[in-house]
Each structure stands twice: as structure tokens, then as C-alpha cells.
Amino acid sequence: MSHEEERRPSPDALLEQAKAETRGKLKIYLGAAPGVGKTYEMLSDARKRRLTGVDVVAGVIETHGRSETMALAEGLEIIPKRKLRGVDEMDLDALLVRKPKVALIDELAHRNADGSRHPKRWQDVDELLAAGIDVWSTLNVQHIESLNDIVARITRVRVRETVPDAVLERADAIELIDLTPEELIQRLREGKVYTPDQAQRALRHYFAPGNLSALRELAMRRAADRIDEQVRGLRQAQGESAPWAAGERLLACIDEREASPEVVRHAKRRADQAKAQWLAVHVETGRSARLTEIQRMRLAETLRLAERLGAETATLPGAQVADTLLAYAREQNVTQIIVGKAHRSLVFEAIFGSVVRQLIDRAGAIAIEVVPEDAAHSSRSPLPFLSPWPALTSRGAAEAVSMTAAATLVAWPLDAWLNVSNLTLVYLAAVLGSALTRGLWAGLLTGFASALAFNWFYTDPRFTFTVADPDNVLAILAFTGAALVVSILAGRARQQTLSARSEARTSRELFGLGRMLTSATTEDEAASALARYAARAFDVECVVLARVGLGGIRQAGASAPDLVLPEVDMAAAKWTLDKGEPTGRGADTLPGARWLFLPLRTRRLIAGVVGVARLEPLSPAERRRLGSMGDQTASAMERAHIAQALEQSRVETEAERLRGTMLASLSHDLKTPIAGILGAASSLRTYGDKHDMQTQRALLASIEDEANRMQRYVSKLLDMTRLEAGSIQAHIEAVEPADVISAVASRVQALATGRNVTTDVEPGLPMVRADAALLDQSLANLVENALVHGGTGPIAIRAQRRDGGLAFEVTDEGPGLAPGDEGRIFDRFVRGAGPVGDGTGLGLAIVKGFAGLMGATASARNRSDRRGAAFVLTFPPDALT
Amino acid sequence: MSAPKRRLQALVVDDEAAIRRFLRSTLVAEDFDVKEAGSVAEARTAIKDAVYDLAVLDLGLPDGNGADLMQELGSSGAPAIIVLSALDDETRKVSALDGGADDFVSKPFGVPEFMARVRAALRHRLQMQGGAPIFDDGRLSVDLVRRIVRVDGADPKLTPREYALLHELVTHAGKVLTHRQLLKAWLSGEADVQALRVHIRHVRQKIEIAPDRPRYVTTEPGVGYRFTG
Known part of the structure; x- marks a missing residue:
């Protein structure tokens, strides 16, 4: 800096x-x-x-x-x-x-x-x-x-x-x-x-x-x-430099023992004296999974204590406490590690090793301070060196016995060729196998049983537990020792495997959740993903609540479809949302509740709350795992929320644009004919006598034309309005295609002055189920569209079978559609190329709306046989009679 | 209006045939020779072919803005220019006036209104070519040369700023002046439309009979003011 x-x-x-x-x-x-x-x-x-x-x-x-x-x-x-x-x-x-x-x-x-x-x-x-x-x-x-x-x-x-x-x-x-x-x-x-x-x-x-x-x-x-x-x-x-001791960082090592809070308090005092930042860290090894409920609560309490005292806390998964701790300490630039020291015998430490000793040996530049623990605390802690290992199950015991029996059977034929002491190797293999699969206690039991079996079957005198040869006494002792060591080592290897597996599970969960979240496009999808994953990972009921507006909250996802958070718990969740702190079971606020709520934080805000409920409370490690899932989800929810808001505003902008286009169209398409009518009428009134006969007639014709044009526009506008209001009902009946086409042809004749409009109806067409009036208006609109935009060439109206259905087609020989217009030409107020002012931008939108009412589809494409556009109204096969 | 020695030449540019039709018949009845154009391109050809006294320009043409033609018209006979505008053309209308058009008519419009604007524009053009520097209708007199204003023979005591506005308006009597054109009369540049409105109100209070229903200085909403003699 x-x-x-x-x-x-x-x-x-x-x-x-x-x-x-x-x-x-x-x-x-x-x-x-x-x-x-x-x-x-x-x-x-x-x-x-x-x-x-x-x-x-x-x-x-x-x-x-x-x-x-x-x-x-x-x-x-x-x-x-x-x-x-x-x-x-x-x-x-x-x-x-x-x-x-x-x-x-x-x-x-x-x-x-x-x-x-x-x-x-x-x-x-x-x-x-x-x-x-x-x-x-x-x-x-x-x-x-x-x-x-x-x-x-x-x-x-x-x-x-x-x-x-x-x-x-x-x-x-x-x-x-x-x-x-x-x-x-x-x-x-x-x-x-x-x-x-x-x-x-x-x-x-x-x-x-x-x-x-x-x-x-x-x-x-x-x-x-x-x-x-x-x-x-x-x-x-005021901007004066703070008198920090440069870069001093302390780390307190926490475990589930009763003395741990004392280590935390000690670290707090040290940090205060040194004006240093400090961290409190718990290393979660394989044995953490087997802590008793009381130990777990104590561990959580200690971590919370550290948080309250101003520490940054973390739980690290790892196989080896000392190594994990040191790696983290180096990563965090920690200068001093503070660790508690239980009173243990030298023999115990010689066999099991000591975290403190390992830390001191491997710390390098990091100072290690050992806080002596109250003897009272240690003596009350329940045999700490045994708790890491799984208790002996009946299955483990049975396996120990059967392993011993198997070893005895294998050794039996070998006895003829091998020295007796070599047979212990067979038993050792059994011990190793059982320790690896069933843990320390099973290994030790196998060792003990093997020692007995070896003594009974293979040492002289055979089939007694007496040992005559001093060599064999040594062999049995050596064997028992070896079995003990093998069991411990194998047991530890097994724990490391388990711990690695759990780590892998955690990252798998996070990865899987991450993938779901990336594809989530709405808040609810992200929330549901978290609810499902948390439910599976921790075997809990889970709800995810999202922030609504400034202070509201709503359920956005749940682990089961019928799971709805009760009103009372909703209030607790709201509290978490407002304060950003956990509430409910195991938290500082409302600790007696059934649900535990954790905030879903992003960098900017609290996006929501995740709530979990289970018979047993979550362990600190589970809470942390849920926390990191929550963090991921919170960002996804925030992202989705922003995306939704953007989409919303895009839709609104589009509606706004459409309104604008509509107004422009109204002002242009209504005013232009009015301008013509008013101008011509006032000219006639003012200069009636001065105009010659021909001029007068032309002005009158102009008034008539413009009034007709306005009438067409207004009726289209009304059609469109009725369509949008949903007040048009299609009266479906069997309609003869040839009748419709000839009616349309004669109707547009007045408009198509000097233009060639041809009709072509395929012979033997069946009747089609449609609304005669809507179909007639649709085709008329298509022809009118072709008259305005389709150049000056001939226009054809056709009816023919197509793909089992029936197609009405209007084709022209004009410039055709611009690339990309095929899709949007049927939208309101979209005008194709052509003289500005002609056409209303509504005709084709009405065709599309009418077609929808009749169960038909409207489409446009450029002709493949020659220049020009083709507009098609297609009825599906089931509309034919 | 004094009778012209020769027939006046008019160019009508509009894409709507119906509008061209009645404008033509109207102008012909008023003794104009009329040429029609349906687009900017057609109008350019017509401008090259002849010199006009009057140009009627629609702003929304299929191939562009009719006001784009003003420069070419200015270097070819400098005719009086009337622009035709629709409701959604407000900004184009004002910029056309700023750019030198004499007046505008909003569609739809009646023929009498149109012809009134045409006459005012033509008269204004004549005035610019050496018209009388004095306005006097018996009640109000403005001597643009000696800078004297009298209302019923008395001095209305206009401030320099108020006189500058009135001077500008009377100089272009009959023609609409945009806010921007009027602000230029002050030369100071720091004033805004709001200040302009305040000063116009003061001028009206000093020269009008009924300042609420002004006769001399009329408002063209959204565009500017006009001095009506």
C-alpha cells in the first residue's frame, strides 16, 4: 500500500x-x-x-x-x-x-x-x-x-x-x-x-x-x-496514518475441546495488544464427523465466540491438522499461531504424535504460541485420543473373527514348508486388511485374535495357549506390536481417504450447484436449485426466500413442491433478511426455533434467505458448506433479478415504441386524407367560379378518394383494436374456397385500377372450416398489400392443397421482401418497402390476427420462380371437410 | 396587393397527389404558373429548369426533407418559402423557419389560410427589397430609421431590449420569427426563451389595446411570434 x-x-x-x-x-x-x-x-x-x-x-x-x-x-x-x-x-x-x-x-x-x-x-x-x-x-x-x-x-x-x-x-x-x-x-x-x-x-x-x-x-x-x-x-x-504494527496477523487454532474458548480469548488479548488482525480456524479432519453433539455445539459456540471477538473465522477441510493449518497460515500471511496444549503423557505423544510438536517443527518463520490449558478441562475431556476412531461395530468384530479364521486356514498348508515365525506374516496381512476396511478397533481385535490363534495352532506345544519356545514368545510379542502399528497406520490412511472423499463431495456439490445456477435465468430457478441441492446434501427440508422490493420477502424455492414456510417462521426469515444475521436454530436469535435461516449475501446486498430444518441441528461444518452454497446462489439470484428487471424494462420500452409508432401512424394516416379533403373542399368554395369544369370535377373526385382512403384506414384500426381487445369471435363454418376467391377479386377490383388481378383455384378442393367474413377480409388485405408494395406487375390469388391442408396465396411481381422481413412483416406498424404514406402498417397484422382466430397460419416469403413476394394463409388438414 | 406585371411562378413540392391537386387549382386561380414535384429529386430538376417567386415545400417527402431544398432555392431567385408540416414535424418546422423559410402551414389547412400566408410572405419579400421603413396604422407608429415609437401620439417608453424586439418584429412584419431569431436581436446571447416571453409581455402591455388578446404581436405556439400590421 x-x-x-x-x-x-x-x-x-x-x-x-x-x-x-x-x-x-x-x-x-x-x-x-x-x-x-x-x-x-x-x-x-x-x-x-x-x-x-x-x-x-x-x-x-x-x-x-x-x-x-x-x-x-x-x-x-x-x-x-x-x-x-x-x-x-x-x-x-x-x-x-x-x-x-x-x-x-x-x-x-x-x-x-x-x-x-x-x-x-x-x-x-x-x-x-x-x-x-x-x-x-x-x-x-x-x-x-x-x-x-x-x-x-x-x-x-x-x-x-x-x-x-x-x-x-x-x-x-x-x-x-x-x-x-x-x-x-x-x-x-x-x-x-x-x-x-x-x-x-x-x-x-x-x-x-x-x-x-x-x-x-x-x-x-x-x-x-x-x-x-x-x-x-x-x-x-481524519486521514492520519494508523499506528498499526506492520502486517501482524494472528491465527488461533480451535477445536471442540472445552479449553478452546480460552485459546480464543487469549488470542483476542494478544491481537489487541499488537493492534493486529486475527483469524480463528478449525481444521476439519475425518474425525470431525464423529464428534458428539455436545462437542459439535461447543465447537460452533467457540467459532461464534471468535466471531464476536472480532476474528475472521474459517473451517478448513484437511487430513493433517498441522499441515493444513500451516498452509493456510502462509497463504494468509499469518505471523503467529496460537494453539492450546492439552496435558498428555510423553508416551501418548510418542505414539500418536502431537499437533503442537508438528507445528513447532514445521512452522518456519511463523511463531507458535502454546497456551497451557487448565488441567481441569483436559481431565474432563473424554479420552480424546480414542475418539478419532470409529467404534467397533458387530460387523467389524465378525469380520475380525472371520479374517483370523481365514488367515489360519491359509497358514495351515504353508505350515509344512515354512518356518513357524514366517506364518505371522499371513496373520499380519489379515490385520492390515481388517484395519483398512473396518478401522483401528477391528484391526486391533484381529491382531489379538490372530495372536491367540497363532499361539493355539502353530506354537509348540500345539493346541494349547502355553508357549514352550522363548523364540515364539518373542514372535508373538513382535507380532502384537506390529499389528498395533499396522492398525493405527491403516486406520489413519482410511480416515484420510474418508476425509478426502468428503472434501470431494463438498466440491462436487458446489460444482453441481454452480452448473445449475449458471443456467438459471430467473430468481426462482436459482432459489429452487439451492433448495434441492441443500436438501440432498444435508438431508434437510429447505426453503429459499427472495427479497421483494425494498423490504418484502417471498418464498422463491423449496425442496419439496408442497413445502410452504409457515407465517411464524416467515417473520424470523424476514428478520434475517433485514439484519443480515442468522436466526433460528443454533443461531444467536430465536435459537429455539425449528428452522435455521442464513442470509444469502452478495457484495452489494442480501438477496434472500435460505432456511433449513432437520431433527438434528446443522454442524458448524455443514453450516459453512451451506453458507458457501448460499453465496453462490445469492450472486446468481442477484444476476437473475437484474436480468429480469432488464427484460421487464425492455418489454416496456417496446410497448412505448409501439405506442409512439401508433401515434405517428394515426397522425399521418388520418391527417393526410383530411388535408386533401379540406384543401380541395375549401378551394372549391373559395374559387368555385374561377375553376374550370375539369378542375372542379378533379377536386370533387379527390375528396371522394381521400374519404374512401380514410374509411379503409379507420376500419382497419377498428379491426386491430377489436382483435387486441379480444372482442372478435370467429364463426367457423364450412366455406367454399372458390366463392371466397371470386368475392375478394371483385371487391378489390375498385382499388386495383389498371392492375391485372388473376385468380386460380385448384379443381376439386374440399370445403374449408373458416369464418367467411374474416377470410374474405384477410385475403383483401393481402391483395391490398400487394397493390401498394408489390410493384406494378400482375397479382395472383390462388387456392390449392398443400401438405395435406389448404393454402390461400397472394403473389406479386414486385421487389419482394427485404432479408429478415419474413418474420416481422406481420407485426403491427411494420411497413415494407414502397412509397411512404401508402399502406397503414396494420393490414398484415390484422391478417395474422384473423388467421390465428381461424386456426390458420399466415406467412410470407419471396417467390422462388421469379421476382416478387408470396403471402400465404395456410389451413391445417383437420380444417378440411 | 398590387397587381403583378408578370405571372408569378410557383413550385409545389408534396408527395400526396391530392394535396398537389388542390394547391395547383388554388394557385392557378390566383394567377400563378404552377410546377409540381412529388419528391426531392423531382423538385431539384424543377429548380434547375426555372426561377420561382414562391415555393411550397412539404417537409416529409419519401426521399428526404423538403427543407433541404431551401439552399438551392436561395441561390436561384430566392422565392418566398412556405413549408407544409404535419403534427409530428414540430422540430423540423422550427428548424426550417430558423433556416430562412418565410412561414408554415400545418396540415390539414384551408385554402384561405394558405393564401393569407402566401400573400404575407410575398409582401414581406417586396418590403425587404426596399419597402417602407415606417409602420403606422393611426394608433401605433414605428419609425425604424429614427427609432421612434408612438402609441396614440404618446411615447410608450420602451426599454432598449423591448425596442429591439419590436424593431425586429416590425422589420419582418407578417412573417413568423422563431424564438432563436428574436433572441439574436439582443446580440447578448445570455437570454433564454423565458426572458423573451417576459419582454414580449412588457411590449404588449405598452403597445396593445388589450394585452390579453394581442393584435400586433401574436404568438405562434412552440415556434415564435409574428407582427401583424
Whole structure:
């Protein structure tokens, strides 16, 4: 990045500022411990503010029965709480409706009762802020997510209710409510915080002077950090270069263990100190598929924690944790990897290897920091080294036994020629086979059974489990060892295969979906493609909803044709569309719902929502896979949406053009004859005597001609209008072709002055089912068209059999059709070559419309026998009688 | 109208035979010799063959715009030019007038209206060849040389801009002047049609008997103004 770019105010920084201007402002009263007077301070501020006429309302005030605080709260408007499953909770919706300027929400870290919209109060606050309401809230330092562990270490009390650091970082103001430990202890003693016996207990534990000093320091430091950040934010917005430690990037390695959140928090602190960006990554190996539900939830929770703490998160498929991690770290220019370390014995690590050791060995320039894990966590984790392997199934056991039996049978005849110890190779083959097909446990069982069988059948004394020869004891031990190693190696190879297979499946899914999406031309096609693929890939019910207009939503695709999302869930989906965050099962909002909704994001907007429902919730890996499918679909939906909008506007433009042509035609074709009539009539009236007889007669004839011309045009216009309005009904009856043709010929005779119009009817034609009047008008229009555009040569009207049907054909010897006109010549207001002003551009469109009403087709082509055009009206075979 | 010494020559260019027919009979009755043309090409031949006093040009011809003929006509006798226009020809009509056509008639039109325009155009042509520099109908007098305006003998106190407009209109009395042609009279160039309308209103208030129903300065909607003597 160049120097100048660095100093320019970053667009993101400016955007953040702009956003902050419409959002409500958050002020946090931060304290080191309960009882320092946060609520008291907040209420005093509120009173002062109310005096200046600001609309301040209390959402929640926890007075804890403290008299001074209660006195302050008096006279303040308090929104009544609402009962939720027997628990009083803040009424978020009432607050949103009341929409005060400032809302007082005590205890930011509060955890809401089950069934609330959000699990945590800080999420409620977020919604209030988004609605433009200023919020004042209180918070103790031990509730800050990244300080949680430290506080727990200081006070030996772990607080369950935490607030993400991001909330604190986004706060517009933080007021540190400071009280020296001595003063606080004094307040406790005076019974101003807790009841006397509670206070005694508190003083011995949490409120020990050492603890309080440490907590106070934490709170002060956090508040100071905050000021630092504000200054930095300001400087960035003003275009001063940010004091980034150049290129520092941290990566936290996450797994399903209980200690993982601690690694995340540690990484967050490191990143803050170094002012560095950080990533949190989970490597999904073959074993991930066999995690228990609890482990999976924990993993998802940890990833979410990292997201909340500001990390970029990723789940990487890979066979080898260390290698995958390092490859990704290099790709992302990571400078330091932070990894947790379980307490494991040296023997365990010698056998199974250690990710940490591998990382350190292969890291190269990347620094590795190992976070020691609490012994308590590790001891509780369920035999982590065994979980990677599939449990022994009865089928695996049966196969182990039969493999052993087969090996014994194969070895039997070989026994005669081979040394006894060589026979172990046969058994080893059986172990290898069973480990490869059925995994570690089956391999080990085969090894054990083989050792027994070998001992029974082949070592002296035979058919006993006693071993006489020390050589054979060695052979059995060596065999068991070899079987163990082979099983482990083969088992791992199998896992790698499985993992590779799953990776391949993922990319196959994405590829297949991608192909479907490329061919999707409408939003609904793209949505349905995603619904079908997701349903197949995750075995879920799936709906895809698309954005309608600015804030609407509609179902655009579903995995089953009769699947319609219920109204209640639609509201949750709408929430996801509006906020761009997941809702429903396993998400932060409405976690108890049956459906999980994820936003379909494009670079510009949220194009829609994908919803999935299944008995089991989606695993983090599945959620991520669904996410990448969603991303693909979102772009396809956006593309289709734009294409549809373009098509819509093209159709409208075409309609507009047609209206324009229609107006031009009206003005020209109606006005021209009127001009002739008016001119001739006024000339006759003004100069009647001066004109000679011949001139007078010519002027009168001109009036008559022009009136006729106008009449023809108006009746065509009426025909066209009636056609378009659908008010013309064809009266189908049997019509004699020869009658029609002779009628047309005599009708056009008046028009065709000095032109040769011939008729030709094939002998023995059957009657045709048609509307006599419409057919007559159609043919007359074709002849008139030929008279105007078909040069000066003869015009022929023919009726003949063609392709089993009947064809009426009008041919001329004029210039013929211009290339490309064959298709569009029947459209309204399209005029062929010829003198401008002649013809209305409607005649042929009417022929086409009439033909359609009669079940016939109209077509045009150039003659093949000579110059000229041929217009044909073709009736199908079933129209003949 | 003073009787001409020789028969006037007229060229009628229109693709509609019916219109040519009644224009011819009308002009013949008014003692013109008439030549007809149905297209730009035919008209070019006719222009080469003779010199005309009057040209009637239809704008929408099958092979082009009748106004394209104005240059050739200008170098061959400079006849009075009347353009015939249809409703959808508004812009072509105005550009023909800007380009020097004397007047226009919108189709459909009656013969009396047409002949009135023809007479005004011919008179204007005579005036340009040394006509009287003074307009005086007894109520309003405009002396174009001494630049004096009187309404019922009194000075209406026109501003320089207002006088410039009136001067231009009276100079071309009977002829329609387009907005652009009138704006040129100010020479400043910064004024727009809106300013022109305001000044015309002021001129009318100072010289007309009933400024709401103007007699001297009439409006040609969408085109410009005309001074009717």
C-alpha cells in the first residue's frame, strides 16, 4: 500500500462514522465490582438529563433494594416488565414502540429467560440502538468476554454472563465508575450493597482487598484502552496514518475441546495488544464427523465466540491438522499461531504424535504460541485420543473373527514348508486388511485374535495357549506390536481417504450447484436449485426466500413442491433478511426455533434467505458448506433479478415504441386524407367560379378518394383494436374456397385500377372450416398489400392443397421482401418497402390476427420462380371437410 | 396587393397527389404558373429548369426533407418559402423557419389560410427589397430609421431590449420569427426563451389595446411570434 493511500480517510472508517450518526448512542457505566455505584450514577445523570427536557425512560433498573438508588429512580417513567415463563423480563417491544430518546437498561450482561427474542440483553440493546434509541447501560469488568478468564483466575469465581468485547468497542462513551477498594469495603460494611450476612461472605471471597485492587486495575485499563481506540478511530477518520504494527496477523487454532474458548480469548488479548488482525480456524479432519453433539455445539459456540471477538473465522477441510493449518497460515500471511496444549503423557505423544510438536517443527518463520490449558478441562475431556476412531461395530468384530479364521486356514498348508515365525506374516496381512476396511478397533481385535490363534495352532506345544519356545514368545510379542502399528497406520490412511472423499463431495456439490445456477435465468430457478441441492446434501427440508422490493420477502424455492414456510417462521426469515444475521436454530436469535435461516449475501446486498430444518441441528461444518452454497446462489439470484428487471424494462420500452409508432401512424394516416379533403373542399368554395369544369370535377373526385382512403384506414384500426381487445369471435363454418376467391377479386377490383388481378383455384378442393367474413377480409388485405408494395406487375390469388391442408396465396411481381422481413412483416406498424404514406402498417397484422382466430397460419416469403413476394394463409388438414 | 406585371411562378413540392391537386387549382386561380414535384429529386430538376417567386415545400417527402431544398432555392431567385408540416414535424418546422423559410402551414389547412400566408410572405419579400421603413396604422407608429415609437401620439417608453424586439418584429412584419431569431436581436446571447416571453409581455402591455388578446404581436405556439400590421 502506498503512503498516500494510508493517509486518505479509509471509506470504511467514514462509513462507520456515518452509521454511528443514525444509530442510537451507547453509553456504558463501567465498574470494577458490584456496588461501586453504576446504577446510582446512571440514574443521577438521567435525572439531570430529564430536567433539560430529554425523553428518558427506564427499560430495566435493578436497585437490589438499595435505598439511595430507589430514591433516585422515583418519578422516572419505567416500562413495565413482561412475564415470560414465570420470569420478569424487560419488554423490548414495548420499548421499541415507546421509542424514547434515551433508554436506561441496567446490567448489560444479563442473560434473558428462555424463549426471549435474544438470549442476551446486550442483543436487545443492539436492536434498540439500531432503532435509533440512545441506550445507557451498566457493566462490571468481570462480564467482559476477553477478561472473563483473567477475572476467574483472580477471584476464583467464573462468571457465566459475558458481553462481547465488540459491544464495548462500539460504545460511544464509557464512564468508569471508580471507587477505591477501601471505600467499597466501607460501603459493604455499612450494608449499602448487600444484606449484612451476604456482605460478610462477600468480603471474605470476592471482595477481598487484593481482588478489588486487581479488578479496579482491570477496569481502569480497559477504559484507558477504549480511549486509545477512540483516538485511533478519530485519527483514521481524519486521514492520519494508523499506528498499526506492520502486517501482524494472528491465527488461533480451535477445536471442540472445552479449553478452546480460552485459546480464543487469549488470542483476542494478544491481537489487541499488537493492534493486529486475527483469524480463528478449525481444521476439519475425518474425525470431525464423529464428534458428539455436545462437542459439535461447543465447537460452533467457540467459532461464534471468535466471531464476536472480532476474528475472521474459517473451517478448513484437511487430513493433517498441522499441515493444513500451516498452509493456510502462509497463504494468509499469518505471523503467529496460537494453539492450546492439552496435558498428555510423553508416551501418548510418542505414539500418536502431537499437533503442537508438528507445528513447532514445521512452522518456519511463523511463531507458535502454546497456551497451557487448565488441567481441569483436559481431565474432563473424554479420552480424546480414542475418539478419532470409529467404534467397533458387530460387523467389524465378525469380520475380525472371520479374517483370523481365514488367515489360519491359509497358514495351515504353508505350515509344512515354512518356518513357524514366517506364518505371522499371513496373520499380519489379515490385520492390515481388517484395519483398512473396518478401522483401528477391528484391526486391533484381529491382531489379538490372530495372536491367540497363532499361539493355539502353530506354537509348540500345539493346541494349547502355553508357549514352550522363548523364540515364539518373542514372535508373538513382535507380532502384537506390529499389528498395533499396522492398525493405527491403516486406520489413519482410511480416515484420510474418508476425509478426502468428503472434501470431494463438498466440491462436487458446489460444482453441481454452480452448473445449475449458471443456467438459471430467473430468481426462482436459482432459489429452487439451492433448495434441492441443500436438501440432498444435508438431508434437510429447505426453503429459499427472495427479497421483494425494498423490504418484502417471498418464498422463491423449496425442496419439496408442497413445502410452504409457515407465517411464524416467515417473520424470523424476514428478520434475517433485514439484519443480515442468522436466526433460528443454533443461531444467536430465536435459537429455539425449528428452522435455521442464513442470509444469502452478495457484495452489494442480501438477496434472500435460505432456511433449513432437520431433527438434528446443522454442524458448524455443514453450516459453512451451506453458507458457501448460499453465496453462490445469492450472486446468481442477484444476476437473475437484474436480468429480469432488464427484460421487464425492455418489454416496456417496446410497448412505448409501439405506442409512439401508433401515434405517428394515426397522425399521418388520418391527417393526410383530411388535408386533401379540406384543401380541395375549401378551394372549391373559395374559387368555385374561377375553376374550370375539369378542375372542379378533379377536386370533387379527390375528396371522394381521400374519404374512401380514410374509411379503409379507420376500419382497419377498428379491426386491430377489436382483435387486441379480444372482442372478435370467429364463426367457423364450412366455406367454399372458390366463392371466397371470386368475392375478394371483385371487391378489390375498385382499388386495383389498371392492375391485372388473376385468380386460380385448384379443381376439386374440399370445403374449408373458416369464418367467411374474416377470410374474405384477410385475403383483401393481402391483395391490398400487394397493390401498394408489390410493384406494378400482375397479382395472383390462388387456392390449392398443400401438405395435406389448404393454402390461400397472394403473389406479386414486385421487389419482394427485404432479408429478415419474413418474420416481422406481420407485426403491427411494420411497413415494407414502397412509397411512404401508402399502406397503414396494420393490414398484415390484422391478417395474422384473423388467421390465428381461424386456426390458420399466415406467412410470407419471396417467390422462388421469379421476382416478387408470396403471402400465404395456410389451413391445417383437420380444417378440411 | 398590387397587381403583378408578370405571372408569378410557383413550385409545389408534396408527395400526396391530392394535396398537389388542390394547391395547383388554388394557385392557378390566383394567377400563378404552377410546377409540381412529388419528391426531392423531382423538385431539384424543377429548380434547375426555372426561377420561382414562391415555393411550397412539404417537409416529409419519401426521399428526404423538403427543407433541404431551401439552399438551392436561395441561390436561384430566392422565392418566398412556405413549408407544409404535419403534427409530428414540430422540430423540423422550427428548424426550417430558423433556416430562412418565410412561414408554415400545418396540415390539414384551408385554402384561405394558405393564401393569407402566401400573400404575407410575398409582401414581406417586396418590403425587404426596399419597402417602407415606417409602420403606422393611426394608433401605433414605428419609425425604424429614427427609432421612434408612438402609441396614440404618446411615447410608450420602451426599454432598449423591448425596442429591439419590436424593431425586429416590425422589420419582418407578417412573417413568423422563431424564438432563436428574436433572441439574436439582443446580440447578448445570455437570454433564454423565458426572458423573451417576459419582454414580449412588457411590449404588449405598452403597445396593445388589450394585452390579453394581442393584435400586433401574436404568438405562434412552440415556434415564435409574428407582427401583424
